[in-house]
Amino acid sequence: MNAPMIAEQWLRVCAVDDIPMLGSRVIAREAGNIAVFRTATDSVFALLDRCPHKGGPLSQGIVHGEAVTCPLHSWNIDLSSGEARAPDVGCARRFPVKVENGDVYLALG
Numbered sequence: 251m252n253a254p255m256i257a258e259q260w261l262r263v264c265a266v267d268d269i270p271m272l273g274s275r276v277i278a279r280e281a282g283n284i285a286v287f288r289t290a291t292d293s294v295f296a297l298l299d300r301c302p303h304k305g306g307p308l309s310q311g312i313v314h315g316e317a318v319t320c321p322l323h324s325w326n327i328d329l330s331s332g333e334a335r336a337p338d339v340g341c342a343r344r345f346p347v348k349v350e351n352g353d354v355y356l357a358l359g
Contacts (some may be wrong), residue, residue: 261356287318296356302341306322
């Protein structure tokens with residue numbers, strides 16, 4: 251038996267241009283802030299703003315390629331999966347994100 255389909259609710263959070271190139275923007279929420287990243291190629295990713303190592307604010311890290319380096323202990327986190335890159339192990343929660351007509355939407359379900 252297939253699991254029931256749950257429609258995703260997309261929430262517009264900002265324009266792509268509101269996110270600095272190779273930087274991030276923080277979406278504040280009670281359940282934990284979300285860091286929305288923009289790469290040099292205008293790809294956009296969203297992760298819980300908390301490094302899986304010691305909880306460092308990933309939004310204050312350095313974006314390079316499709317990864318961010320945590321500002322506390324230099325762990326490299328893959329932006330597309332949220333997984334720490336070897337030799338480190340751990341995962342930051344990833345949020346579905348889409349860009350339409352220059353606007354960034356998150357699925358927060």
